[in-house]
Amino acid sequence: MSDDEVDLELLDLLRKRFGIGVKDEGPPETKVLDNAQFIYDNSIDVALDMRSTKQAAQLVLQEMEKREYSTKTWSEHELHPKAKDENTINFIFTMDLLNFSFWSKKSEEERFAVVYKGKRWTGYFSLVALLQRALEQEIPITSPDFWIDEERCTDDVLRTVFSSGTEEEIPMFDERVRCLREAGQILTEEFDGSVVTLIEDAKGSAAGLVNLLAEKFPCFRDEGTFERKKVRFLKRPQILVADLWAAFDGEGYGEFNDIDKITMFADYRIPQMLHSLGILWYCPPLENKIRRQEIIESGHSWEMQIRGCSIWAVELLRREILKLKPDTHVNAILIDFFLYDLAKEKEEDGVDVIPHHRTRSIWY
Numbered sequence: 187m188s189d190d191e192v193d194l195e196l197l198d199l200l201r202k203r204f205g206i207g208v209k210d211e212g213p214p215e216t217k218v219l220d221n222a223q224f225i226y227d228n229s230i231d232v233a234l235d236m237r238s239t240k241q242a243a244q245l246v247l248q249e250m251e252k253r254e255y256s257t258k259t260w261s262e263h264e265l266h267p268k269a270k271d272e273n274t275i276n277f278i279f280t281m282d283l284l285n286f287s288f289w290s291k292k293s294e295e296e297r298f299a300v301v302y303k304g305k306r307w308t309g310y311f312s313l314v315a316l317l318q319r320a321l322e323q324e325i326p327i328t329s330p331d332f333w334i335d336e337e338r339c340t341d342d343v344l345r346t347v348f349s350s351g352t353e354e355e356i357p358m359f360d361e362r363v364r365c366l367r368e369a370g371q372i373l374t375e376e377f378d379g380s381v382v383t384l385i386e387d388a389k390g391s392a393a394g395l396v397n398l399l400a401e402k403f404p405c406f407r408d409e410g411t412f413e414r415k416k417v418r419f420l421k422r423p424q425i426l427v428a429d430l431w432a433a434f435d436g437e438g439y440g441e442f443n444d445i446d447k448i449t450m451f452a453d454y455r456i457p458q459m460l461h462s463l464g465i466l467w468y469c470p471p472l473e474n475k476i477r478r479q480e481i482i483e484s485g486h487s488w489e490m491q492i493r494g495c496s497i498w499a500v501e502l503l504r505r506e507i508l509k510l511k512p513d514t515h516v517n518a519i520l521i522d523f524f525l526y527d528l529a530k531e532k533e534e535d536g537v538d539v540i541p542h543h544r545t546r547s548i549w550y
């Protein structure tokens with residue numbers, strides 16, 4: 187290798203490790219909120235209602251204060267890890283690598299479910315339950331070196347991990363295996379096989395960590411096209427950062443100097459909740475399609491509008507809450523977490539709400 191090539195190699199190493207020689211590009215930005223506003227400004231099939239947004243702000247603020255909703259709420263859930271250590275970091279990375287597309291066409295009784303700790307878990311919590319179950323069975327399912335070890339981590343072992351308490355297997359099993367293998371490969375090649383190294387490379391920036399995940403891991407690169415413009419949603423990178431922030435109570439590996447840059451996570455639950463609050467409105471053809479529970483293809487303009495307008499709706503909700511109580515520290519993450527938990531409570535109470543939209547993808 188010539189001297190010049192050695193110098194370039196060394197500079198690249200110094201740049202990666204210590205940011206030396208990197209021209210200051212200013213603080214990292216994810217562009218998710220800007221893109222959401224662009225989608226909202228150009229949406230004709232999805233609209234937001236400001237009067238309902240103002241009314242909902244009162245309810246959300248009141249309920250969040252009553253429940254003392256905070257980062258601590260995350261760890262209070264019986265399935266979420268409590269320790270503030272590397273095991274929890276690996277758990278959250280694994281969980282949010284696979285945190286997508288749990289919805290089923292089958293009935294509540296027949297859909298994929300996991301029985302764990304004497305309860306029957308479905309949806310997101312079925313994933314959390316099966317990860318905890320595997321760890322109890324001494325299967326190191328949250329260790330990146332395990333995911334790339336085809337001797338120990340065979341497809342059969344993974345089928346055991348994702349095994350169901352019903353006839354239906356977990357949706358997108360093959361895609362989930364692919365995500366694990368790919369992420370394990372990239373962590374090994376670029377981050378010494380360690381999620382902690384990945385987090386440290388973001389240097390305390392939430393937006394930086396989101397961008398790093400989207401740049402280095404294709405299975406986190408949640409983007410689309412709307413009106414011929416690339417738009418970023420980055421739902422799982424953002425919820426991963428948010429879960430770290432919540433699990434570590436904003437300290438240690440959960441400390442980010444720009445956490446409020448994280449937006450709502452564009453999934454299939456929050457739009458449903460925003461609609462039932464009267465904030466999100468669908469044009470009749472789209473509403474009929476959702477009520478008939480018909481598939482909306484991933485990348486379809488209707489899906490882009492639902493996801494973009496939902497992100498923007500939570501931003502407007504956040505602004506209305508701040509008008510009511512300027513000194514309150516409520517960000518999009520806590521509003522989002524609260525709306526998700528509220529949606530699950532309404533579902534359990536059998537409250538009649540519009541079905542969530544049906545898009546099958548690994549993005550949410």
Ligand SMILES: Nc1nc2c(c(CN[C@H]3C=C[C@H](O)[C@@H]3O)cn2[C@@H]2O[C@H](COP(=O)(O)O)[C@@H](O)[C@H]2O)c(=O)[nH]1
Pocket residue numbers: 259260263285286287288289308309310311450451452453454455456522523524526527550
């Ligand atoms: N926007 C948003 N989406 C969320 C969550 C969560 C769970 N977060 C926990 C952490 C803190 C909170 O307090 C929750 O305890 C899951 N999801 C998404 O929903 C879908 C699963 O729905 P269902 O099949 O009904 O379980 C799927 O796309 C999943 O990725 C959230 O918080 N926000």
